[in-house]
Amino acid sequence: IKREDVRNVAIIAHVDHGKTTLVDELLKQSGVFRENQEVQERVMDSNDIERERGITILSKNTAVYYKDTKINIIDTPGHADFGGEVERVLKMVNGVILVVDAFEGAMPQTKFVLKKALELDLHVIVCINKIDRPEARPDEVIDEVLELLMDLDASDEQLDCPFLYASAKRGHAVLDLNDAPHNMEPLFETILKYIPAPEGDPDAGTQVLISTIDYNEYVGRIGVGKVDNGIISVNQEVVIVNHHDPDKKKKVKISKLYEFDGLSKTEVSSASVGSIVAISGISDIHIGDTLCSPDNPDPIPFQKISEPTIAMHFMVNDSPLAGQEGKYVTSRHLRERLFRELNTDVSLRVEDTDTTECFKVSGRGELHLSVLIENMRREGYEFAVSKAEVLYHTDERGKLQEPMEIAYIDVPEEFSGTVIQKLSERKGELQGMSLASDGSTRLEFHIPSRGLIGFRGEFMTATKGNGIINTAFDGYGPYKGDIQYRKQGSLIAFESGDAVTYGLFSAQDRGTLFIGPGEKVYAGMVIGQNGKAEDIELNVCKTKHLTNTRSSSADEALKLTPPRVLSLEQALEFIDSDELLEITPASLRIRKKILD
Numbered sequence: 001i002k003r004e005d006v007r008n009v010a011i012i013a014h015v016d017h018g019k020t021t022l023v024d025e026l027l028k029q030s031g032v033f034r035e036n037q038e039v040q041e042r043v044m045d046s047n048d049i050e051r052e053r054g055i056t057i058l059s060k061n062t063a064v065y066y067k068d069t070k071i072n073i074i075d076t077p078g079h080a081d082f083g084g085e086v087e088r089v090l091k092m093v094n095g096v097i098l099v100v101d102a103f104e105g106a107m108p109q110t111k112f113v114l115k116k117a118l119e120l121d122l123h124v125i126v127c128i129n130k131i132d133r134p135e136a137r138p139d140e141v142i143d144e145v146l147e148l149l150m151d152l153d154a155s156d157e158q159l160d161c162p163f164l165y166a167s168a169k170r171g172h173a174v175l176d177l178n179d180a181p182h183n184m185e186p187l188f189e190t191i192l193k194y195i196p197a198p199e200g201d202p203d204a205g206t207q208v209l210i211s212t213i214d215y216n217e218y219v220g221r222i223g224v225g226k227v228d229n230g231i232i233s234v235n236q237e238v239v240i241v242n243h244h245d246p247d248k249k250k251k252v253k254i255s256k257l258y259e260f261d262g263l264s265k266t267e268v269s270s271a272s273v274g275s276i277v278a279i280s281g282i283s284d285i286h287i288g289d290t291l292c293s294p295d296n297p298d299p300i301p302f303q304k305i306s307e308p309t310i311a312m313h314f315m316v317n318d319s320p321l322a323g324q325e326g327k328y329v330t331s332r333h334l335r336e337r338l339f340r341e342l343n344t345d346v347s348l349r350v351e352d353t354d355t356t357e358c359f360k361v362s363g364r365g366e367l368h369l370s371v372l373i374e375n376m377r378r379e380g381y382e383f384a385v386s387k388a389e390v391l392y393h394t395d396e397r398g399k400l401q402e403p404m405e406i407a408y409i410d411v412p413e414e415f416s417g418t419v420i421q422k423l424s425e426r427k428g429e430l431q432g433m434s435l436a437s438d439g440s441t442r443l444e445f446h447i448p449s450r451g452l453i454g455f456r457g458e459f460m461t462a463t464k465g466n467g468i469i470n471t472a473f474d475g476y477g478p479y480k481g482d483i484q485y486r487k488q489g490s491l492i493a494f495e496s497g498d499a500v501t502y503g504l505f506s507a508q509d510r511g512t513l514f515i516g517p518g519e520k521v522y523a524g525m526v527i528g529q530n531g532k533a534e535d536i537e538l539n540v541c542k543t544k545h546l547t548n549t550r551s552s553s554a555d556e557a558l559k560l561t562p563p564r565v566l567s568l569e570q571a572l573e574f575i576d577s578d579e580l581l582e583i584t585p586a587s588l589r590i591r592k593k594i595l596d
């Protein structure tokens, strides 16, 4: 049957194009907010860091009502770094709303999610937002969107999509620019008319595929998914099966079941085909699990969650200055927090190492891990991290494979030469170059993830803060060979007794320190490019002996005593930055122990 009283739709938008405002407005107009009750919290993007970085990591659900229909609105991750998630989320819906800024136009960063939606045969509603902006150019933007859809091989049916003109800020949408704007009704109506109702067999055995996991301190793990077939009820016994591991079955009883309602969830006693439900009380529920009737446990296939591509070591900060920046500093704190993150983030992997003070954390791209690092620091965790390293694979013939990314870049024209040069040095291949509507240059690179490590800082400096870079994982590809590029910076020397450690200080990376060969260091200074000592607090820090560098022993390096400023050429003579460990304290404070 078709559930005519339900619509499941995902929303796709580039950062700042108005997704949150639009959903808030739909909520308000659907009558969820009682009079005089201000919108306290924005519906989506509640995570500070997501906002700052302009990406949405966790998928969140909202439900609005229009007439007799419940519309489940599902947020899509704005970034493709967190592999597999997009597809799983899109499998819950029958259509998408693409929100595009009427001035900025379609942004290449939404391509990845949109392409997935088209591949899954979803219907698209295009919502040209911010038509109230004086610079709005809706007609051109519509052409751009159609072009993008064609580029992405949309079907004829998908190309024949409805376009709406909206001002989410003023709370209205129209189907024709000549129509008088009133409210969001035209958008609600379009959703009802154009997005197919979910279908399934209510008399068949229960099948609920868990697409996302939420976590709540009080109830623990919460599985979220759509009822594909049958009915799910409280007290029902179900079997949990996973398509990728069909022999492992587990019987559980459903204790708590919810549906989304406005910003929150309401408990329900049962839910039928097409409903999106949340289930708590099952502690080891995982993404990709299907909850089935015990008599016919038939798991629904899903895309395997992609493996991490990059790893970093998270370490206890054991310097004398430890504890100044955070309240959680012990390895027990660190371990507990990292493993807790696994509850909600399936793309993450955390492993113990030989040392109790150090954990290997692997994720999808540098950005993924840096979001985690920042979140933890904000929560009061103090720890040190190593430089990111990529995780290689070998293919069937034993050839080395490395993770690749697509980098989308917007820069004022005068910087495009520098950016192209920098990325070419890092084995990036320019795939496309175009002029954006605001006169900036848009570049698209295919590049090894390796080449992007530490690049953001350098990019910001090189473009004087005027550039935008977005990256998306693009699978594994053949190893591209050594990357050799020159880091601008100056050599620094740390003295301790008669031992000296050298490192490369790179202003480009906003103070990244690469520590070279050496022993224990107790005190020191950073010598600036012009030979002037700059303030820095230096803690005890042990550097590891390097192998595969041109000077493979600490002894050799120490021949360069006494500490002095070396030219970049001299520095590069004995520092191979790829082999070095990186410290990135925002305050230039070294708080790190590099483990042997």
Ligand code: GDP
Pocket (backbone or CB within 6 Å): 013, 014, 015, 016, 017, 018, 019, 020, 021, 022, 045, 129, 130, 131, 132, 133, 166, 167, 168, 169, 170
């Ligand atoms: P999101 O990142 O896609 O969730 O975008 P937001 O909803 O946070 O909106 C980004 C900015 O655009 C905010 O400052 C909004 O107030 C503004 N905005 C959203 N919709 C409109 C609109 O229809 N017109 C105008 N002028 N501004 C809008």
